[in-house]
Amino acid sequence: xxxxxxxxxxxxxxxxxxxxxxxxxxxxxxxxxxxxxxxxxxxxxxxxxxxxxxxxxxxxxxxxxxxxxxxxxxxxxxxxxxxxxxxxxxxxxxxxxxxxxxxxxxxxxxxxxxxxxxxxxxxxxxxxxxxxxxxxxxxxxxxxxxxxxxxxxxxxxxxxxxxxxxxxxxxxxxxxxxxxxxxxxxxxxxxxxxxxxxxxxxxxxxxxxxxxxxxxxxxxxxxxxxxxxxxxxxxxxxxxxxxxxxxxxxxxxxxxxxxxxxxxxxxxxxxxxxxxxxxxxxxxxxxxxxxxxxxx
Numbered sequence: 001x002x003x004x005x006x007x008x009x010x011x012x013x014x015x016x017x018x019x020x021x022x023x024x025x026x027x028x029x030x031x032x033x034x035x036x037x038x039x040x041x042x043x044x045x046x047x048x049x050x051x052x053x054x055x056x057x058x059x060x061x062x063x064x065x066x067x068x069x070x071x072x073x074x075x076x077x078x079x080x081x082x083x084x085x086x087x088x089x090x091x092x093x094x095x096x097x098x099x100x101x102x103x104x105x106x107x108x109x110x111x112x113x114x115x116x117x118x119x120x121x122x123x124x125x126x127x128x129x130x131x132x133x134x135x136x137x138x139x140x141x142x143x144x145x146x147x148x149x150x151x152x153x154x155x156x157x158x159x160x161x162x163x164x165x166x167x168x169x170x171x172x173x174x175x176x177x178x179x180x181x182x183x184x185x186x187x188x189x190x191x192x193x194x195x196x197x198x199x200x201x202x203x204x205x206x207x208x209x210x211x212x213x214x215x216x217x218x219x220x221x222x223x224x225x226x227x228x229x230x231x232x233x234x235x236x237x238x239x240x241x242x243x244x245x246x247x248x249x250x251x252x253x254x255x256x257x258x259x260x261x262x263x264x265x266x267x268x269x270x271x272x273x274x275x276x277x278x279x280x281x282x283x284x285x286x287x288x289x290x291x292x293x294x295x296x
Contacts, residue, residue, distance in 0.1 A: 003101050005079035006031050012079050014101040018124065023104050038077045038084050043067060045096040047089030052096075113138060114185035114194070114208065114216050131188070137219035140188055146215040150225060189213040203228040 005012045009027040022030045046053050048065035057067050068074070068086035076085040076099070083094035090099055108122030113133040120131035120140060128148050131140040141149060184193050187210035194208040194216060205224045208216040217225075 001076060001101070002035070003077065003079040003099070004031050004033060004036070010080070012099070012101040013104050015104060018104050026102075026105065036077045036079065036082050039082050041081070041083035041094035043069065043093045045091055045093050047086045047091055047093045050091035050096050050098065111140060111188040114140070114188055115218065120188070139217040139222060140214060141217065142189070142214035146217075149222065150229070184208075185216055187213050188216075199225055199228070 001014055002016045003012055004015050004023070006025040006027060006029050008029045009025065011025055011027065013023060013025075013031065015023065015033050018033060020033055023033050025031050042055070044052060046060035046063060046065055046067065049060060049063040051060055051062040053060055053067055059066050071084075073086050074084040076087055076089055077083070078085055078092035078095060078097060078099070080097045081092060081095040083092060085093045085099070091097065092099065104124065108129050108131065110119040110121055111131050112118070113120050113136060115138050116133065116136045118133055118135040120133045120138075122129060122131050124130070128145050129142065130145055130149075131142070132138070133140075182196070184196065185208045186192065187194050190210065190213060192210060194210045196206050196208055199205045199207050203225065205221055205228065207221060210216075
């Protein structure tokens with residue numbers, strides 16, 4: 001978990017999957033989202049209850065919790081004093097401040113779903129603002145968010161070894177657009193009719209686009225695009241990246257995988273009479289599970 005704290009009100013935020021340069025605090029201040037410069041400090045507090053502990057204590061005399069001293073177990077950085085703390089600590093083991101992070105406030109507003117008219121709440125996927133319909137599971141990606149989401153899926157393929165790509169060759173579920181029923185949808189922001197286009201002209205995945213406001217994806221279309229890219233059919237070429245860029249994009253790709261898994265689980269729970277297993281008893285893997293295997 002990666003934390004930051006507001007310098008004004010000291011509210012803490014979990015920014016593990018957030019890649020925006022700044023995040024809004026509830027007090028109105030803007031917090032710079034930069035990695036904290038960790039420092040090694042003497043363990044003076046219990047990470048479970050915050051009570052003071054002796055220099056060589058092996059457990060807390062108040063709550064009985066173990067005092068973790070192995071350096072490899074200290075990846076949590078206190079957002080106040082920047083001391084390295086044991087993973088899962090509820091209090092900083094140096095200054096004693098409580099570790100109580102809040103979720104980053106999502107900027108945006110509800111929009112009507114182009115498919116079923118249900119209001120779509122805003123949310124973030126790897127620091128990217130989107131609107132998801134909780135009824136039909138469609139996804140509205142405003143502005144340039146669509147290209148950013150797709151780039152996360154490409155990152156998943158970049159990070160896989162040739163052996164993993166061969167073993168996890170995904171199913172591409174796009175079909176012949178000429179055989180699909182035509183239904184034009186309206187942009188949730190301007191209510192204008194959106195254009196239909198075949199993603200990359202050959203994927204078979206039809207997306208709805210508003211040139212001014214964004215892209216609409218029906219349920220599973222983001223996963224289908226990921227499958228198209230993972231299959232290598234997109235023919236992507238990439239320039240070499242720095243280690244920091246790869247690290248940031250890996251975290252975003254992991255967030256996308258978690259998001260895809262949440263969507264798949266939600267859709268499965270709401271669908272009756274369907275099974276996630278094939279007739280011979282083997283699991284039929286979704287694009288979400290493929291992304292998970294490649295990133296974990």
